[in-house]
Amino acid sequence: MKRHLLEAADLDRDDATLVLDTAAQIDQALAGREVKKLPTLRGRTVVNLFYEDSTRTRISFELAAKRLSADVINFSAKGSSVSKGESLKDTALTLEAMGSDAVVVRHHMSGAPHRLAHWVRGSVVNAGDGTHEHPTQALLDAYTIRQRLGRLDGVRVTIVGDVLHSRVARSNVGLLHTLGAEVTLVAPPTLLPVGVGSWPAEVGYDLDAVLPKSDVVMMLRVQAERMNASFFPSAREYSRRYGLDAHRMGALPDDAIVMHPGPMNRGMEIAADVADSVRSTIVEQVANGVSVRMAVLYLLLGGSPQ
Amino acid sequence: MTTYLIKGVRPLGGDAADILVEDGRIAAIGESLSPAGADVVEAGGLVALPGLVDLHTHLREPGREDAETVETGSRAAALGGFTAVHAMANTDPVADTAGVVEQVWRLGQEAGLVDVVPVGAVTVGLKGERLAELGAMADSAARVRVFSDDGHCVADPALMRRALEYVKAFDGVVAQHAEEPRLTTGAQMHEGDRSARLGLTGWPAAAEEAIIARDVLLAEHVGARLHVCHVSTAGSVDILRWAKSRGVQVTAEVTPHHLLLTDACAESYDPVFKVNPPLRTDADVEALRAGLADGTIDAVGTDHAPHAVEDKESEWAQARPGMLGLEQALSVVIETMVEPGRLDWAGVADRMSVRPAAIGRLESHGRPIAVGEPANLLLVDPGHRAVVDPAALASRSRNSPYAGRELPGRVVATFLRGTPTVLDGKAVR
Numbered sequence: 001m002k003r004h005l006l007e008a009a010d011l012d013r014d015d016a017t018l019v020l021d022t023a024a025q026i027d028q029a030l031a032g033r034e035v036k037k038l039p040t041l042r043g044r045t046v047v048n049l050f051y052e053d054s055t056r057t058r059i060s061f062e063l064a065a066k067r068l069s070a071d072v073i074n075f076s077a078k079g080s081s082v083s084k085g086e087s088l089k090d091t092a093l094t095l096e097a098m099g100s101d102a103v104v105v106r107h108h109m110s111g112a113p114h115r116l117a118h119w120v121r122g123s124v125v126n127a128g129d130g131t132h133e134h135p136t137q138a139l140l141d142a143y144t145i146r147q148r149l150g151r152l153d154g155v156r157v158t159i160v161g162d163v164l165h166s167r168v169a170r171s172n173v174g175l176l177h178t179l180g181a182e183v184t185l186v187a188p189p190t191l192l193p194v195g196v197g198s199w200p201a202e203v204g205y206d207l208d209a210v211l212p213k214s215d216v217v218m219m220l221r222v223q224a225e226r227m228n229a230s231f232f233p234s235a236r237e238y239s240r241r242y243g244l245d246a247h248r249m250g251a252l253p254d255d256a257i258v259m260h261p262g263p264m265n266r267g268m269e270i271a272a273d274v275a276d277s278v279r280s281t282i283v284e285q286v287a288n289g290v291s292v293r294m295a296v297l298y299l300l301l302g303g304s305p306q
Numbered sequence: 307m308t309t310y311l312i313k314g315v316r317p318l319g320g321d322a323a324d325i326l327v328e329d330g331r332i333a334a335i336g337e338s339l340s341p342a343g344a345d346v347v348e349a350g351g352l353v354a355l356p357g358l359v360d361l362h363t364h365l366r367e368p369g370r371e372d373a374e375t376v377e378t379g380s381r382a383a384a385l386g387g388f389t390a391v392h393a394m395a396n397t398d399p400v401a402d403t404a405g406v407v408e409q410v411w412r413l414g415q416e417a418g419l420v421d422v423v424p425v426g427a428v429t430v431g432l433k434g435e436r437l438a439e440l441g442a443m444a445d446s447a448a449r450v451r452v453f454s455d456d457g458h459c460v461a462d463p464a465l466m467r468r469a470l471e472y473v474k475a476f477d478g479v480v481a482q483h484a485e486e487p488r489l490t491t492g493a494q495m496h497e498g499d500r501s502a503r504l505g506l507t508g509w510p511a512a513a514e515e516a517i518i519a520r521d522v523l524l525a526e527h528v529g530a531r532l533h534v535c536h537v538s539t540a541g542s543v544d545i546l547r548w549a550k551s552r553g554v555q556v557t558a559e560v561t562p563h564h565l566l567l568t569d570a571c572a573e574s575y576d577p578v579f580k581v582n583p584p585l586r587t588d589a590d591v592e593a594l595r596a597g598l599a600d601g602t603i604d605a606v607g608t609d610h611a612p613h614a615v616e617d618k619e620s621e622w623a624q625a626r627p628g629m630l631g632l633e634q635a636l637s638v639v640i641e642t643m644v645e646p647g648r649l650d651w652a653g654v655a656d657r658m659s660v661r662p663a664a665i666g667r668l669e670s671h672g673r674p675i676a677v678g679e680p681a682n683l684l685l686v687d688p689g690h691r692a693v694v695d696p697a698a699l700a701s702r703s704r705n706s707p708y709a710g711r712e713l714p715g716r717v718v719a720t721f722l723r724g725t726p727t728v729l730d731g732k733a734v735r
């Protein structure tokens with residue numbers, strides 16, 4: 001493994017499989033235990049550096065580090081030195097001086113974790129940067145698919161929605177391709193980046209044509225502000241053409257699953273009865289997020305094995 | 307005034323000769339000149355060119371003297387072989403009145419290292435709303451002839467038309483920063499495969515090309531001169547070629563960095579490579595070199611844009627766009643155009659001195675190397691290669707995209723009206 005996890009491309013197939021296998025071992029080790037805690041990172045310090053509000057991702061990383069017995073510091077941009085104008089570099093040097101072993105960073109600007117990695121000696125884990133990547137989300141998605149379907153090789157994954165602005169999509173395209181899955185992107189053309197043709201994925205505009213050939217459908221969140229910028233005419237039209245409702249779900253193969261990275265817009269990109277159906281993995285994704293993040297921190301920080 | 311004898315130099319790369327510089331002018335050119343009392347400059351193996359002229363320099367004074375001053379920028383220019391630079395108007399306060407352009411002009415005179423030629427803003431405060439007092443700037447001591455809102459596009463087509471028309475009265479030219487702002491909201495880098503992967507908002511080539519196409523039509527319609535700043539795309543070169551074939555009075559410049567670097571540099575997320583217009587693709591670089599070689603692109607303009615460390619040592623989107631260029635411009639042209647055989651030394655003189663001087667209506671620059679002409683000269687050692695060290699630059703800023711890169715060409719001496727500003731590769735003062 002590389003020292004940092006900044007993007008899906010930092011993981012080759014062996015590394016990615018190792019993360020998933022390690023997460024599975026952690027799940028087994030903790031299954032049925034009353035005290036869900038391992039001593040592997042005792043004495044190590046993990047900083048959660050969050051420039052963007054993200055309760056679920058921060059809590060997931062926090063829980064992951066705590067279950068490995070690491071000391072966790074939460075540093076949020078609001079109400080801190082950052083809101084007083086401190087630069088990313090100065091914040092990095094401050095954390096460095098305090099002796100952090102890993103920095104988990106969420107940032108609204110693409111590439112910020114790459115910059116941070118230049119300024120700290122410890123490991124940097126990208127917890128989502130702008131519209132670039134969110135590699136641990138892709139890992140937990142891959143873990144969930146493998147858990148449900150028993151494999152990743154040859155699995156047909158369809159990612160639907162705002163690919164243009166989605167770090168989840170970018171990381172998933174990269175990681176799932178690395179792991180042998182076949183990825184198809186479906187979106188209105190306005191929400192696909194110019195240059196998407198160079199990605200290792202098929203691209204289509206017609207959701208109904210792709211669903212019968214999908215083992216996994218991953219619905220992306222559509223931000224309300226996209227509507228004001230003419231990416232599509234209205235929420236209703238988007239929902240009609242690209243939303244997943246019960247009728248559309250019926251076109252999926254029998255054992256296909258429905259995923260969503262959350263938070264969902266019920267009634268927009270995903271209907272409530274789909275989100276709550278047996279095909280939906282949305283709650284499992286959250287649980288798996290903790291295990292996968294434990295695996296990442298464990299492998300990057302090289303904690304002593306149990 | 308000291309008399310200089312430049313011995314054994316190759317004017318425009320031709321046969322070796324001696325050049326006698328006296329009273330600010332070229333007094334004699336010949337073999338084995340030996341006038342009494344002249345300081346000898348040994349120039350065997352060096353090429354003599356007319357002093358370079360930059361149509362596009364940001365000197366940051368007044369307003370951001372921590373990034374550059376007229377004096378430090380002038381020194382950087384002299385070290386790059388320039389004898390005249392056009393100082394862009396986006397200072398603080400903006401150079402949109404006779405008072406500000408005269409201040410910049412006077413600071414240039416005081417520094418005395420190059421002729422600092424102020425550019426006047428087209429619109430008040432660069433806001434693109436109403437014309438600045440263009441005539442007052444033209445009539446001022448600074449004698450402004452080039453007008454630009456550089457950094458901002460004069461996006462309103464009616465206002466652009468009026469600006470093009472109005473400056474005809476004093477033989478001025480509007481230098482357009484071609485960027486349709488509605489197509490570049492939040493843009494961070496060239497829109498293409500790499501921006502898609504990096505998750506950085508794209509700056510489409512069409513945003514530049516649409517404005518150039520519009521403006522050449524306007525220039526043709528009103529019979530005015532148009533200059534296009536920092537052309538960066540293959541499509542722009544095509545439009546310019548078409549416009550010139552129709553007889554439109556349009557000229558254009560390309561920056562050194564657009565001749566050498568591509569959007570691959572953005573993969574580091576290092577904002578030293580963030581610039582506006584952004585670095586483009588290999589195909590664009592090739593089209594720009596071809597356009598400069600065949601004269602579709604008239605000039606090299608550095609877009610020298612100094613920035614303080616804190617404005618670059620940050621997240622990509624947070625950083626200010628722009629990069630240094632004056633001290634490496636000739637080296638980049640040698641690397642990309644001369645060494646591959648696409649431009650000879652006469653061509654370099656044409657694109658870096660003669661044509662930019664003509665566009666800016668500078669009478670004493672861009673002149674032939676001939677007896678009686680003003681002694682604005684540079685001597686370059688084209689074979690000398692060195693690694694660029696930002697700490698060694700004369701600019702007050704350090705944001706060189708060429709840091710760590712080996713480039714050919716060392717400016718050994720620069721003469722401004724017969725007075726050396728650079729000797730032995732060092733600034734005289």
